[in-house]
Amino acid sequence: MIKVDHIYKTFGEKTVLDDVSCTFETGKVNLIIGQSGMGKTVLMKCTVGLFEVDKGAVYFDGRNFSEMNFKERKPIRQEIGMVFQGGALFDSLTVEQNVMFPLNMFTHMTQEEKLDRVNFCLQRVNLVNANKLFPSEISGGMKKRVAIARAISMNPKYLFCDEPNSGLDPKTSIVIDNLIMELTEEFGTTTVVNTHDMNSLTEMGEKIVFIYKGKNYWEGTFEELEMSDNPELIDFVYASKIMKRMRKH
Amino acid sequence: MNGSFCRDFKIHVIKTNILATFCKFATTLNTMLTKTWFEIGRYWKFMKGLFVKPEKFIVYYRQVMHELVSIGVGALGIVALTSVFMGAVITLQSAYNLVNPMVPLYAVGIVARDSIILEFSPTIIMLVLAGKIGSSIASEIGTMRVTEQIDALEIMGINSSGYLTLPKIVAGLLICPFVVIISIFLGIIGGWVAGDMSGIVPSADYIRGIQDQFLPFNIVFALIKTLVFAYIITSVSAYHGFHTDGGALEVGQSSTKAVVYSSIFILIFDYILTQLILA
Ligand SMILES: Nc1ncnc2c1ncn2[C@@H]1O[C@H](COP(=O)(O)OP(=O)(O)OP(=O)(O)O)[C@@H](O)[C@H]1O
Numbered sequence: 160m161i162k163v164d165h166i167y168k169t170f171g172e173k174t175v176l177d178d179v180s181c182t183f184e185t186g187k188v189n190l191i192i193g194q195s196g197m198g199k200t201v202l203m204k205c206t207v208g209l210f211e212v213d214k215g216a217v218y219f220d221g222r223n224f225s226e227m228n229f230k231e232r233k234p235i236r237q238e239i240g241m242v243f244q245g246g247a248l249f250d251s252l253t254v255e256q257n258v259m260f261p262l263n264m265f266t267h268m269t270q271e272e273k274l275d276r277v278n279f280c281l282q283r284v285n286l287v288n289a290n291k292l293f294p295s296e297i298s299g300g301m302k303k304r305v306a307i308a309r310a311i312s313m314n315p316k317y318l319f320c321d322e323p324n325s326g327l328d329p330k331t332s333i334v335i336d337n338l339i340m341e342l343t344e345e346f347g348t349t350t351v352v353n354t355h356d357m358n359s360l361t362e363m364g365e366k367i368v369f370i371y372k373g374k375n376y377w378e379g380t381f382e383e384l385e386m387s388d389n390p391e392l393i394d395f396v397y398a399s400k401i402m403k404r405m406r407k408h
Numbered sequence: 409m410n411g412s413f414c415r416d417f418k419i420h421v422i423k424t425n426i427l428a429t430f431c432k433f434a435t436t437l438n439t440m441l442t443k444t445w446f447e448i449g450r451y452w453k454f455m456k457g458l459f460v461k462p463e464k465f466i467v468y469y470r471q472v473m474h475e476l477v478s479i480g481v482g483a484l485g486i487v488a489l490t491s492v493f494m495g496a497v498i499t500l501q502s503a504y505n506l507v508n509p510m511v512p513l514y515a516v517g518i519v520a521r522d523s524i525i526l527e528f529s530p531t532i533i534m535l536v537l538a539g540k541i542g543s544s545i546a547s548e549i550g551t552m553r554v555t556e557q558i559d560a561l562e563i564m565g566i567n568s569s570g571y572l573t574l575p576k577i578v579a580g581l582l583i584c585p586f587v588v589i590i591s592i593f594l595g596i597i598g599g600w601v602a603g604d605m606s607g608i609v610p611s612a613d614y615i616r617g618i619q620d621q622f623l624p625f626n627i628v629f630a631l632i633k634t635l636v637f638a639y640i641i642t643s644v645s646a647y648h649g650f651h652t653d654g655g656a657l658e659v660g661q662s663s664t665k666a667v668v669y670s671s672i673f674i675l676i677f678d679y680i681l682t683q684l685i686l687a
């Protein structure tokens with residue numbers, strides 16, 4: 160379980176996170192939803208320590224991550240897999256080398272074992288015959304899948320995905336959502352997913368955190384969301400026609 | 409009465425203007441100084457971050473090998489071209505300037521050799537390399553920054569500044585001396601060919617000149633300069649790339665800054681080293 164405890168984050172004059180607290184549960188897909196620019200990515204980056212929080216703390220299974228220095232964070236970092244909003248694949252490496260990168264850095268596997276692991280991960284995300292291609296030679300959806308494969312190559316305990324299906328067609332999105340759900344279930348990871356895609360919300364919303372204007376406005380399960388009468392949440396979730404129609408039923 | 413009021417008023421206005429200009433100047437100076445201190449502090453912090461124990465030695469070793477090729481071999485073409493022409497021009501110009509009949513013709517060889525070894529090869533070639541290597545390092549690391557690749561390294565628990573920068577600095581320090589030695593060699597050959605072909609400096613005179621009063625220490629001095637400049641180019645460029653903030657536009661700006669600042673520091677340290685070692 161990851162506990163985010165009263166964190167604040169400002170950039171210059173601009174307050175992006177203003178006293179946010181929430182918990183992300185183990186073995187579940189935890190969604191962070193909210194409009195564009197409301198601070199989802201910043202919340203995620205604060206959680207994993209890419210941004211230092213101004214105040215507050217983040218606990219990974221009771222370990223106070225915010226108080227640790229670079230060296231102390233290392234073991235926890237190796238339990239984290241992260242899929243970035245833009246994929247963040249290393250341009251100079253092939254798909255295979257990208258997925259192998261963490262293995263090269265942190266394990267003492269033989270080349271064969273590493274290749275096995277890489278192929279296993281790539282198969283897991285339904286990506287075969289792309290091993291030798293460079294990131295510039297594959298499509299956006301494939302990049303996302305390679306990024307997921309890289310994130311899971313070290314068997315992470317915590318999996319963070321920043322909009323894993325933005326810019327993808329609805330069908331591929333659902334494939335990726337399902338993949339994330341399966342991985343979470345299979346490996347019992349604590350998965351945190353940023354999204355503003357309502358399909359994903361209905362697909363995999365087990366635990367939902369709604370960020371609005373830098374505040375944690377609402378937190379609950381999907382069933383609770385359906386019952387909720389929080390005006391901003393309703394306004395956000397039922398923005399599209401389809402969702403409005405669903406609400407009527 | 410009225411006239412004196414007008415005069416007083418004018419003086420008042422002028423005084424206020426001077427004061428305002430002075431205040432503005434002081435503020436600008438203040439922000440500039442603050443910014444400079446900020447940059448210097450951040451550079452030191454960046455440098456300190458580099459020298460921690462590598463995660464895995466073999467990975468760093470491979471990176472160094474890779475950088476040796478991209479920094480050294482990639483630069484050979486432009487270095488060769490620049491050196492040959494530089495040598496040719498220095499020789500012809502020295503011959504043109506040494507019109508005094510008291511000065512023997514072989515002095516052209518001495519002058520050409522010493523200026524190539526002491527100044528042209530180490531400084532000018534490293535300035536050329538600052539343009540070539542500096543911009544490529546800054547844009548490579550800058551692109552990694554804006555596309556979150558550096559974040560991806562950090563999240564894995566890798567010391568990203570060390571992983572990206574240290575191999576480049578090491579490779580630069582290893583390969584640049586060779587590049588400069590090649591440049592010296594080609595420069596002297598360029599002078600020889602130009603002097604001989606134009607008939608201004610006969611081959612025998614030039615060759616006598618380049619052997620006359622040769623000080624091996626000059627080569628050592630050239631190599632010391634080269635090492636310092638190589639360190640400046642790689643570290644300053646990596647620093648600017650690493651602290652890129654924003655998007656593609658900022659990557660371009662970082663790469664320009666990398667070249668400008670490396671060049672300025674090369675010139676400053678050229679002066680300092682010459683003063684320290686030769687004077
Ligand atoms: N490095 C930064 N420096 C300054 N401001 C930043 C920085 N990163 C984010 N912000 C600001 O924080 C706010 C929240 O950004 P964030 O990227 O978290 O939005 P988001 O919710 O992830 O949006 P999207 O859904 O579009 O990705 C934005 O207004 C942005 O301007």
Ligand SMILES: [Mg+2]
Binds near residue numbers: 199201244
């Ligand atoms: Mg975002």
